[in-house]
Amino acid sequence: MGETSNFTSDNIVGVDDSGSITSSLVPRDGTATVHAWEHLPRLTLEKVMSYLDYEERLNMALVCSHWLHAFNCPQLWRKWNVVLGRNAIKEIRRLLQFSRQHAQHLHSLRIQCGHLRFMAWINVERMLIRVFSCLVRKGAQLKKVELIDFHSNRRGTDDALLNSLVAALVLFLRTQKRLQIVNFSDAFFSRQNGLNVIRALTADKSSMRIKYLNIQDLFQKELPLFDSRVLRIALRHCRHLRTLEMNYSCLSESIIDTFLRMKDLCLLDLKVDGQGPHSHTISTDKWSALRKANPTLRVAVYLERFADHLDIRRVVNHRMPVSEFQMWTGMNSHARPWFLKDSLLYVAENFSQHLQVIMMTLAPDLPVDDAVILLLTKCRCLQTFELQCPLDLLTVQTIYDMLINRRIGLRQLYLTVDDLSEAELIELEATVALYECDLDPELVVEVTGRESFEE
Numbered sequence: 238m239g240e241t242s243n244f245t246s247d248n249i250v251g252v253d254d255s256g257s258i259t260s261s262l263v264p265r266d267g268t269a270t271v272h273a274w275e276h277l278p279r280l281t282l283e284k285v286m287s288y289l290d291y292e293e294r295l296n297m298a299l300v301c302s303h304w305l306h307a308f309n310c311p312q313l314w315r316k317w318n319v320v321l322g323r324n325a326i327k328e329i330r331r332l333l334q335f336s337r338q339h340a341q342h343l344h345s346l347r348i349q350c351g352h353l354r355f356m357a358w359i360n361v362e363r364m365l366i367r368v369f370s371c372l373v374r375k376g377a378q379l380k381k382v383e384l385i386d387f388h389s390n391r392r393g394t395d396d397a398l399l400n401s402l403v404a405a406l407v408l409f410l411r412t413q414k415r416l417q418i419v420n421f422s423d424a425f426f427s428r429q430n431g432l433n434v435i436r437a438l439t440a441d442k443s444s445m446r447i448k449y450l451n452i453q454d455l456f457q458k459e460l461p462l463f464d465s466r467v468l469r470i471a472l473r474h475c476r477h478l479r480t481l482e483m484n485y486s487c488l489s490e491s492i493i494d495t496f497l498r499m500k501d502l503c504l505l506d507l508k509v510d511g512q513g514p515h516s517h518t519i520s521t522d523k524w525s526a527l528r529k530a531n532p533t534l535r536v537a538v539y540l541e542r543f544a545d546h547l548d549i550r551r552v553v554n555h556r557m558p559v560s561e562f563q564m565w566t567g568m569n570s571h572a573r574p575w576f577l578k579d580s581l582l583y584v585a586e587n588f589s590q591h592l593q594v595i596m597m598t599l600a601p602d603l604p605v606d607d608a609v610i611l612l613l614t615k616c617r618c619l620q621t622f623e624l625q626c627p628l629d630l631l632t633v634q635t636i637y638d639m640l641i642n643r644r645i646g647l648r649q650l651y652l653t654v655d656d657l658s659e660a661e662l663i664e665l666e667a668t669v670a671l672y673e674c675d676l677d678p679e680l681v682v683e684v685t686g687r688e689s690f691e692e
Contacts, residue, residue: 276303277303279303279306279307279310282297282303282304282307283307283310283312283313285297286307286308286310286313287312287313291331291335294308294313295308311339311342312342314335314339314342314343315342315343315344315345316343316344316345316346316347316381317332317335317339317343317345317346317347318347318349319331319332319347319348319349320349320351321348321349321350321351321353321361322351322353323351325351325353325357325360325361326357326360326361326364329360329361329364329365329368330364332348332364332368333364333367333368333371336368336371336372336375336377337371337375340371340372340375340376340377341375341376341377343372343377343379344379344380344381345379345380345381345382345383346372346379346381346382346383347381347383347385348365348383348384348385348387349383349385349386350384350385350386350387350388351386359395359398362395362398362399362401362402363398365402365405365406366401366402366405369402369405369406369408369409370405370408370409372409373408373409373412378413378414378415379413379415379416380415380416380417380418381416381417381418381419381420382410382413382416382418382419382420383418383419383420383421383422384406384420384421384424385420385422385423385424386422386423386424387421387423387424387425387426388423388424388425399430400430403426403430403433403434406434406437407433407434407436407437408437410434410437410438410440411437411440413443414441414443414446415443415446416438416443416444416446416447417446417447417448417449418447418448418449419438419447419449419450419451420449420451421434421451421452421453421454421455422451422453422454422482423454424454424455425454425455426455426456428456428464431452431455431456432464432467432468434455435452435455435467435468435471436467436471438450438471439470439471439472439474439475442474444471444474444475445474445475445476445477446477447475447477447478448477448478448479448480449478449479449480450475450478450480450481450482451482451506452481452482452483452484452487453482453483453484453506453508454484454508455484456468456484456486456487465487465489465491465492466491468487468492469489469491469492469495472492472495473495473498475499476498476499476501477499477501478499478501478502479501479502479503479504480502480503480504480506481502481504481505481506482506482507482508483505483506483507483508484507484508484509484510485507485508485509485510485552486510488507488519489517489519490519490520490523493519493523493524493526493527494523496527496530496531496534497526497527497530497531499531500531502531502534503533503534503535504534504535504536504537505534505535505536505537506536506537506539506561507536507537507538507539508539508541509538509539509540509541509543509552509553510541510542510543511540511541511542511543511544511567518551518552518554519554520554521554521555521556524554524556524557525556528556528558534558535558535559535560535561535591536557536558536559536560536561537559537560537561537562537563537594538553538557538559538561538562538563539563539564539565540553540563540564540565540566541565541567542565542566542567543564543566544564544566544567544575544577544580544599544600544602545575545576545580546575546576546577546579546580546583549580549583550583553583553584555587555588557588558591559584559588559591559592560591560592560593560594561592561593561594561595561596562584562588562592562594562595562596562597563594563595563596563597564580564596564597564598564599565597565598566598566599566600566602567600568600574602574603575602575603576602576603577599577602577603577605577608578602578603578604578605578607578608579608581605581608581609581611581612582608582611584612585608585611585612585615585616586615588616589615589616589617589618590617590618591618592616592618592619593618593619593620593621594619594620594621595612595616595619595621595622595623595624596621596622596623596624597623597624597625597626598624598625598626599624599625599626600626601626601627601655601656604627604629605626605628606628606629606631606632609624609628609632609636610632610635610636610639613636613639613645613647614639614644614645617646618646619645619646619647620646620647620648620649621647621648621649622647622649622650622651622652623649623650623651623652624651624652624653625652625653625655626653626654626655627654627655627656628652628654628655630654630661630664630665630668633652633654633665633668633684634668634672636650636652637668637672637676640676640677640680640682641672641675641676647680648679648680648681649680649681649682650680650681650682650683650684651683652683652684652685653684653685653686653687654684654685654686654687655686655687655689656687656689657686657687657688657689658688658689659688661686662686662688665684665686666686668684669684
């Protein structure tokens with residue numbers, strides 16, 4: 238006891254002759270000085286390591302045995318994020334090593350595939366097969382799985398190897414009993430492989446745990462009747478789903494009937510890709526029934542390369558409870574105009590009661606200034622408005638006046654005005670500077686301009 242009490246006195250932190258920080262415990266009798274870095278509390282070490290990447294943690298583990306024990310703490314290895322970019326082979330090997338050592342502690346796995354060359358992608362596929370097999374063998378039970386930017390339709394892909402990878406992924410998903418978040422954002426599969434993934438996710442009652450599911454890019458084309466039935470049955474198992482992101486091409490009236498039973502469903506995020514057929518429409522009666530069965534449900538719509546006002550009216554039904562509207566038009570490759578003004582007027586007339594977020598990037602078309610002002614005026618619940626398109630500078634001034642006079646309740650405004658001349662850019666900067674001091678400081682307002690590249 239007496240020996241222990243010697244180290245309960247002063248803790249001195251200083252800098253030695255080499256400039257390094259030192260810490261020592263100085264007993265009251267002055268008989269000894271013991272450096273205390275190796276005696277830092279384990280919880281403190283774990284907290285510090287939680288902010289570091291793998292290599293930095295590894296360097297810390299080399300300091301002493303006490304820090305090595307902290308390095309092996311299960312709490313540090315709950316999640317693993319890997320981006321397969323320039324050093325894809327190195328990163329995937331590190332993931333495999335991690336899987337062998339810490340698979341039983343893993344709760345969250347995120348794999349993002351970058352734009353890889355053919356041979357690099359082949360090697361990544363082989364290593365991913367080993368990773369998923371290792372996770373199965375080690376008995377990993379994850380709560381969150383994300384597979385991002387997985388483009389299985391890459392040019393020159395080895396079909397046999399790809400099918401082996403999907404088989405390994407399917408086996409891995411079948412063994413997971415605790416999944417709550419599944420994200421396949423920008424993950425492109427063939428129709429059959431996509432269905433196999435869906436079946437694996439919903440193979441048993443454990444799929445009832447899933448709260449978030451993103452299969453927005455899993456199927457790019459409208460599903461045949463039988464495959465649509467498979468998807469409907471799979472979604473029926475996810476009865477406690479709160480957020481579902483899917484492609485409009487996969488939506489059918491029978492799947493809407495499935496949503497009627499999902500009382501916890503809060504957000505349905507639909508992506509409408511202009512390259513898809515979109516020959517089908519969901520009837521007004523089905524959307525009305527869904528609104529009645531689930532009054533709290535909100536729909537987010539993302540239109541990609543889908544801008545013609547007639548197409549939008551057919552797909553975005555006026556009975557949909559749309560709270561978020563996003564549109565990216567791309568460039569108009571058709572001879573006829575899109576009539577984007579009519580599209581915006583349609584949105585303003587039918588969804589103003591629920592719209593909270595509008596984000597649009599519009600290619601040059603017929604002027605939309607009047608429609609933008611009407612959209613801002615009618616959508617009383619709108620909180621965030623982001624727009625990039627050609628606008629008249631007078632329209633920008635009108636929007637500023639509406640903000641200052643509180644005629645609109647926006648909290649965030651991001652405006653990029655395209656196709657400006659050099660003189661108009663200078664005028665826009667002067668307008669921003671003039672109005673900036675009169676804005677509510679709680680508002681987030683960013684207004685910029687882009688010069689026209691046309692001669």
